Amino acid sequence: MRLLALALGVLGAGCIARVPEVRLAEPREVSVLYVVDGAREAGVSAAPEELQRAVGAALSRRNLVPRVVPLDEVAGGFTRVRESARRWQELQRRGGAAPLLLLVELDAEFFSHLQGRYRWQARARITAGKPSGEPATDALNFPVYVNFDHEQVPAVLSTAAPTVADRVGALFDQVLAAEPPQG
Amino acid sequence: MRALSAALLLCLLPAAARADAPRDRFTLGGYFRVMARPDLQGGDGRLGLWNLSGRLLNEGPYAALEAKLDILQDAPGRSEPWAAVHAKVEGGSVQGTDVFNGSLTQYRVSQLYVRAGNVLLDGVVWQLGTLHTYFGDLGLYDLRPSDLLFETVGLSARLNRPRFEAVLALGDSGFFLRGASGYQAVPTVAGNFRFRAIPGRLELGVGGQYMVEPHVAGSRRAAYQTPGISYEDYARREVALRFLEANPTLDLLFPAPAAARADSFKLVGYVGFGGFGPVRWNNLFVNFLKRHPDAPVTEVAGGRTFTVHVTGFTDERYQVNAGNELQLRVIPDVLDVNWGVLFGHHVDLDDRVRATENNRTFVSTVVRAQGYVTPTVHLLLEGSAAREESHNGNLYRLHVDSVFQSARGVSDLRGLEYGDARVRETYQLKGGVVFNPAGRGIYNRPSLRLLYGAQYSNVHAAFGSGFVESLDDANLFRGPERHWHHVVSIEAEGWF
Numbered sequence: 001m002r003l004l005a006l007a008l009g010v011l012g013a014g015c016i017a018r019v020p021e022v023r024l025a026e027p028r029e030v031s032v033l034y035v036v037d038g039a040r041e042a043g044v045s046a047a048p049e050e051l052q053r054a055v056g057a058a059l060s061r062r063n064l065v066p067r068v069v070p071l072d073e074v075a076g077g078f079t080r081v082r083e084s085a086r087r088w089q090e091l092q093r094r095g096g097a098a099p100l101l102l103l104v105e106l107d108a109e110f111f112s113h114l115q116g117r118y119r120w121q122a123r124a125r126i127t128a129g130k131p132s133g134e135p136a137t138d139a140l141n142f143p144v145y146v147n148f149d150h151e152q153v154p155a156v157l158s159t160a161a162p163t164v165a166d167r168v169g170a171l172f173d174q175v176l177a178a179e180p181p182q183g
Numbered sequence: 184m185r186a187l188s189a190a191l192l193l194c195l196l197p198a199a200a201r202a203d204a205p206r207d208r209f210t211l212g213g214y215f216r217v218m219a220r221p222d223l224q225g226g227d228g229r230l231g232l233w234n235l236s237g238r239l240l241n242e243g244p245y246a247a248l249e250a251k252l253d254i255l256q257d258a259p260g261r262s263e264p265w266a267a268v269h270a271k272v273e274g275g276s277v278q279g280t281d282v283f284n285g286s287l288t289q290y291r292v293s294q295l296y297v298r299a300g301n302v303l304l305d306g307v308v309w310q311l312g313t314l315h316t317y318f319g320d321l322g323l324y325d326l327r328p329s330d331l332l333f334e335t336v337g338l339s340a341r342l343n344r345p346r347f348e349a350v351l352a353l354g355d356s357g358f359f360l361r362g363a364s365g366y367q368a369v370p371t372v373a374g375n376f377r378f379r380a381i382p383g384r385l386e387l388g389v390g391g392q393y394m395v396e397p398h399v400a401g402s403r404r405a406a407y408q409t410p411g412i413s414y415e416d417y418a419r420r421e422v423a424l425r426f427l428e429a430n431p432t433l434d435l436l437f438p439a440p441a442a443a444r445a446d447s448f449k450l451v452g453y454v455g456f457g458g459f460g461p462v463r464w465n466n467l468f469v470n471f472l473k474r475h476p477d478a479p480v481t482e483v484a485g486g487r488t489f490t491v492h493v494t495g496f497t498d499e500r501y502q503v504n505a506g507n508e509l510q511l512r513v514i515p516d517v518l519d520v521n522w523g524v525l526f527g528h529h530v531d532l533d534d535r536v537r538a539t540e541n542n543r544t545f546v547s548t549v550v551r552a553q554g555y556v557t558p559t560v561h562l563l564l565e566g567s568a569a570r571e572e573s574h575n576g577n578l579y580r581l582h583v584d585s586v587f588q589s590a591r592g593v594s595d596l597r598g599l600e601y602g603d604a605r606v607r608e609t610y611q612l613k614g615g616v617v618f619n620p621a622g623r624g625i626y627n628r629p630s631l632r633l634l635y636g637a638q639y640s641n642v643h644a645a646f647g648s649g650f651v652e653s654l655d656d657a658n659l660f661r662g663p664e665r666h667w668h669h670v671v672s673i674e675a676e677g678w679f
Binding site: 121141145 | 207212213247249251257269319327377379382383626679
């Protein structure tokens with residue numbers, strides 16, 4: 001009997017409910033602003049293409065259509081102001097008519113050469129929501145390993161792309177799940 | 184104009200303190216490798232003897248923890264000093280996986296240093312403490328031919344610019360080199376320079392390290408050579424015995440040691456290129472080094488312990504080592520291949536009588552292919568061929584009863600050789616299923632692996648084992664010859 005219970009328990013583990021991905025019935029535009037901050041140096045730079053593609057794919061799975069706000073338009077001010085709330089306000093102004101906004105702030109700092117791999121510490125702060133109202137936020141602080149010395153911040157953030165994209169998707173699942181049912 | 188107005192608007196907002204989330208002051212990273220490898224052929228769970236055949240299945244358990252604490256955190260773009268302390272503990276034992284059963288005696292504090300910047304010189308990062316540095320490593324072999332300052336504690340200055348990186352260091356290697364026999368200062372100077380000729384495409388590097396042991400008159404720990412003795416007597420540990428035979432009752436007149444020069448060096452070179460076609464990256468490392476002389480040895484003869492100083496017998500040990508690893512993306516998202524080559528030529532100009540690993544040449548090649556069934560389920564296949572040749576006679580045993588093969592069963596009790604062959608050849612083939620939760624990539628981790636490996640060697644039992652090596656007729660544990668070795672492994676490896 002105990003063996004049977006154990007077997008059922010093991011088999012049942014595969015039936016543990018997972019939070020489903022939200023997929024909208026109609027496509028909806030998202031204004032996205034990526035900002036990569038220098039960990040030690042001032043200045044901001046654009047997120048690597050690979051990370052933008054991964055985040056774009058996570059949004060597309062939810063029937064969200066990303067429209068990237070060029071960093072050039074805000075880079076000067078963002079260099080001096082790192083406060084996410086103010087950056088969100090700026091995105092609200094520049095988000096156009098998009099019904100949803102996404103701000104992805106990233107940075108990466110070298111940790112050490114550990115057992116043959118280059119360990120970096122990456123950070124991401126994700127803010128998502130509607131142009132009006134309180135946005136939802138998520139913050140990540142996680143290690144990223146790359147193989148070579150020449151792989152600097154862009155390569156590190158490209159390596160981190162799946163992690164960041166997953167969390168962006170999960171955050172939008174929360175944002176969209178909080179909406180009242182349509183129809 | 185819009186960008187300008189946005190910048191002005193942001194600057195006009197009330198001056199709040201930096202409101203982005205503060206960085207954690209404490210960060211912990213690490214590495215682990217743990218496996219279950221039941222060895223049904225009497226071995227210790229490793230396929231071969233060392234990582235000349237590639238590290239896969241030839242390595243044991245390992246764990247490392249590295250902590251970083253920001254003592255002074257800096258604000259980005261500011262010029263205030265910053266400082267962080269790093270400490271690393273590592274070792275090669277985990278309970279149930281090796282003979283030490285996770286004993287902490289197998290672990291050590293391998294690194295402890297403070298890094299600081301914006302102090303005295305703009306852009307220079309100072310490191311005080313342990314100083315180990317290297318251009319990169321050969322992942323297939325788990326070797327770092329370009330490493331410097333492994334033995335040294337001291338101070339280094341590192342200047343890192345987009346096109347180059349330069350390191351200059353001063354320190355002391357005495358406790359590492361002389362700790363066991365008593366500390367003697369070994370001042371060390373080293374430096375390396377990496378030139379990023381085409382950033383991300385082509386890099387060149389050179390470096391060097393010099394260690395010298397100044398003679399300290401009156402110190403018994405200083406470098407000396409016992410005069411008037413032969414290398415062969417030293418090799419047999421019979422210096423004192425020969426002296427007493429030649430000078431009975433005059434043991435107090437055993438030759439007094441003479442001051443000797445003890446120094447060593449290492450030169451390293453590096454070429455890295457990649458980022459074109461299927462070539463992800465290629466690392467080529469070369470080094471040329473002279474090993475530091477040994478500490479004195481002791482011998483017991485006639486009921487008395489004699490100290491034999493051997494600086495002059497161990498000060499001409501040179502090595503040339505070169506290794507290359509090519510990483511190829513053969514079919515994107517389907518198949519990656521890494522190809523490694525390793526060469527070593529080691530000579531001991533003092534030792535012309537013994538067969539040892541100080542006088543040998545080795546060459547090896549390893550190829551690993553990893554195919555991606557799905558992003559997380561991979562198939563791995565690795566093959567290797569290695570050849571080691573002794574310069575000073577036989578060093579390897581081809582047969583379980585090699586004495587009958589090499590000397591017609593008559594053992595040479597005075598011999599300075601070990602076996603019946605100068606050459607050891609080893610071939611390995613390993614393969615299995617790899618589960619990589621983090622996705623594709625030969626070096627992507629964590630990895631959960633189910634592997635099988637087979638080794639063939641011309642040498643008998645070319646793997647760590649519990650076999651009795653004695654050729655004594657009274658040996659109760661005489662076994663068959665073993666040229667093949669098979670290992671099955673369930674293992675996990677990861678960085679965090």
